[in-house]
Amino acid sequence: MTDRIRDYFKALPHEEPTLVIDLDVVRQNYLGFARALPDSRIFYAVKANPAPEILSLLASLGSCFDTASLQEIRMAQAAGASAERISFGNTIKRESDIARAYQLGVRLFAFDSDAELEKLARQAPGAKVFCRILCDGEGAEWPLSRKFGCEPRMAERLMLRAAELGLDPYGVSFHVGSQQANTMAWDAALATVGQIFRRLERLGVNLRMVNLGGGFPTRYTRDVPNAERYGFAIRDALSRHFGNRLPETIIEPGRGMVGNAGMIRSEILLISRKSDAETQRWIYLDIGKFGGLAETMDEAIRYPIETPCDGAETEGAILAGPTCDSADVLYEKRPYALPVSLEIGDLLLIGATGAYTSTYSSVAFNGFQPLRTVCI
Amino acid sequence: MTDRIRDYFKALPHEEPTLVIDLDVVRQNYLGFARALPDSRIFYAVKANPAPEILSLLASLGSCFDTASLQEIRMAQAAGASAERISFGNTIKRESDIARAYQLGVRLFAFDSDAELEKLARQAPGAKVFCRILCDGEGAEWPLSRKFGCEPRMAERLMLRAAELGLDPYGVSFHVGSQQANTMAWDAALATVGQIFRRLERLGVNLRMVNLGGGFPTRYTRDVPNAERYGFAIRDALSRHFGNRLPETIIEPGRGMVGNAGMIRSEILLISRKSDAETQRWIYLDIGKFGGLAETMDEAIRYPIETPCDGAETEGAILAGPTCDSADVLYEKRPYALPVSLEIGDLLLIGATGAYTSTYSSVAFNGFQPLRTVCI
Numbered sequence: 001m002t003d004r005i006r007d008y009f010k011a012l013p014h015e016e017p018t019l020v021i022d023l024d025v026v027r028q029n030y031l032g033f034a035r036a037l038p039d040s041r042i043f044y045a046v047k048a049n050p051a052p053e054i055l056s057l058l059a060s061l062g063s064c065f066d067t068a069s070l071q072e073i074r075m076a077q078a079a080g081a082s083a084e085r086i087s088f089g090n091t092i093k094r095e096s097d098i099a100r101a102y103q104l105g106v107r108l109f110a111f112d113s114d115a116e117l118e119k120l121a122r123q124a125p126g127a128k129v130f131c132r133i134l135c136d137g138e139g140a141e142w143p144l145s146r147k148f149g150c151e152p153r154m155a156e157r158l159m160l161r162a163a164e165l166g167l168d169p170y171g172v173s174f175h176v177g178s179q180q181a182n183t184m185a186w187d188a189a190l191a192t193v194g195q196i197f198r199r200l201e202r203l204g205v206n207l208r209m210v211n212l213g214g215g216f217p218t219r220y221t222r223d224v225p226n227a228e229r230y231g232f233a234i235r236d237a238l239s240r241h242f243g244n245r246l247p248e249t250i251i252e253p254g255r256g257m258v259g260n261a262g263m264i265r266s267e268i269l270l271i272s273r274k275s276d277a278e279t280q281r282w283i284y285l286d287i288g289k290f291g292g293l294a295e296t297m298d299e300a301i302r303y304p305i306e307t308p309c310d311g312a313e314t315e316g317a318i319l320a321g322p323t324c325d326s327a328d329v330l331y332e333k334r335p336y337a338l339p340v341s342l343e344i345g346d347l348l349l350i351g352a353t354g355a356y357t358s359t360y361s362s363v364a365f366n367g368f369q370p371l372r373t374v375c376i
Numbered sequence: 377m378t379d380r381i382r383d384y385f386k387a388l389p390h391e392e393p394t395l396v397i398d399l400d401v402v403r404q405n406y407l408g409f410a411r412a413l414p415d416s417r418i419f420y421a422v423k424a425n426p427a428p429e430i431l432s433l434l435a436s437l438g439s440c441f442d443t444a445s446l447q448e449i450r451m452a453q454a455a456g457a458s459a460e461r462i463s464f465g466n467t468i469k470r471e472s473d474i475a476r477a478y479q480l481g482v483r484l485f486a487f488d489s490d491a492e493l494e495k496l497a498r499q500a501p502g503a504k505v506f507c508r509i510l511c512d513g514e515g516a517e518w519p520l521s522r523k524f525g526c527e528p529r530m531a532e533r534l535m536l537r538a539a540e541l542g543l544d545p546y547g548v549s550f551h552v553g554s555q556q557a558n559t560m561a562w563d564a565a566l567a568t569v570g571q572i573f574r575r576l577e578r579l580g581v582n583l584r585m586v587n588l589g590g591g592f593p594t595r596y597t598r599d600v601p602n603a604e605r606y607g608f609a610i611r612d613a614l615s616r617h618f619g620n621r622l623p624e625t626i627i628e629p630g631r632g633m634v635g636n637a638g639m640i641r642s643e644i645l646l647i648s649r650k651s652d653a654e655t656q657r658w659i660y661l662d663i664g665k666f667g668g669l670a671e672t673m674d675e676a677i678r679y680p681i682e683t684p685c686d687g688a689e690t691e692g693a694i695l696a697g698p699t700c701d702s703a704d705v706l707y708e709k710r711p712y713a714l715p716v717s718l719e720i721g722d723l724l725l726i727g728a729t730g731a732y733t734s735t736y737s738s739v740a741f742n743g744f745q746p747l748r749t750v751c752i
Contacts, residue, residue: 366444
């Protein structure tokens, strides 16, 4: 699927770790989501990878954009998205940023608290608002916390209040947790959302939209269900909980849109052992936790790695990054099986690195430049 | 101590989180280390904060520089440090970077493995090299791992080999762990280093230098011993393990040099609760884990925080950053006691943020700009 990336790298000498994105894969992913959930609007989660080429491609395909900040709104607009295709999806916004987003034409906003609703009422009168509810994220590989969302009963009160404040009480959102491998994860949340819809209807507020969030996985070292299977499970759950009165729906894929579209090439800087008696190899790369692979935190995400010696005998190695920071170790609790014959200077391809890499990269920790991105 | 920073902030409206460094404090810290360890050369760990104003000040005071990359070497030279005042202290170096550092005049290099020694022999003939040994880091607040260093017996073999390869077997380094609150932490390591010196002497190799590393703490919310007490404990340990044949020594303070010289001003973007029944406050700031406060990882570093309502009744709050990332929570396991009367828009001063903040900042996660630094 990413042979174009392999060919691109082959033609170039290695100077620094570089992320290459295959735009054809992004296109396929977009079309896959569109086929799997034909009645849902797709809001690409810009934070996953805001490369201008990705945003432009998705804008041309008709995608909408889920943005986390005023800067991301501007990026989406620069890529050709009109304001009605942009959601300001962060529940934590500077009030002046809400005002500026509204001036730019954005009319769709997330919130999960009284105070945020009051900011929206002041700065975005009449805008469509959706309330994020808490969701337990069971089955997800990237940690969820209680940071976003409120309890469903509070969401109901907030939606009533939204109407009173002159906002448009548009819908409810939730997030099942990133890299969610269980296609059934949406079902329990949709049951709750269905109840919220019905209770509010009885109180005279008609919600119209369910934001199904992201969580769609990318394939790392284990197989994951494809978009079609997620689409089937979600449509099934929607029918179960909404009957024939289906709401509008939104999905916000980020990782699922770009994760498998990227590969990072990295050079082995050092292979060593800690004592003459030990056989445990340490392999040090020119990229680590602070250069873009932050999602290896607690060894949460395990990237597939291709080496020039694939097929040869392997042995577990501890993989670490190049910085003078002892926390900059990628895989140690579960060493990574890599060919015994690897040598310093060998180039590795770290796969499925299209999402949550370039933007997590530190500004210049240890003087190392941030991860460079090339789109092909 | 940082009234100058408070005054600086008072005069300016808040637009984005900003780190302000008081250079007077950096100067005091440098002079404190120089007084505490008058016979040690001070190599400032550039990675802690590479702001050009800090590097220039330290260069003018006579400091040397511990660098982690070619870029940091160039920064130190741009600040006025001559090559003989620069140590290339990363044990993981690209071979071509060693060659470039050597061309720039650097003659002092760290290593901890055969392969790195071979690179140094090829690219930096005759250079002074020091071998880093493993050290358990007990008592340190920032996690140490086995990433750097080798077992002492292997270090001995490597130093013999360094001599054979035409390098100058100069000394041994270790690191007792960052934010090391125990002044005795150096003692056990120095006992080991003393043995290495004596065993190698019998084999005809005379080491001359002990690199005592960093680990000197800064004051966060708990008191820490001052430089004088570290100096006393270290000099005492040196006498105990080297008698009257004291080696040259190097220290590499980073956090201890700039940590307490910096304050970040941050705005409260949102205060909320997760349900109408809950009393637990969530306070969301305009800076978080990805904007420079990465050392709150696992709630390791607990920064002191000043608020406009200090003195009023307090209550524990969960503190979180502004990004759409559920991992971007600063303090949750141990909520932070903050005034009950705090409001959205209030400005907080996050103290002791001079080290390991601006460089840990992500490039543009969620579209947020990296942490800005101002030196006064």
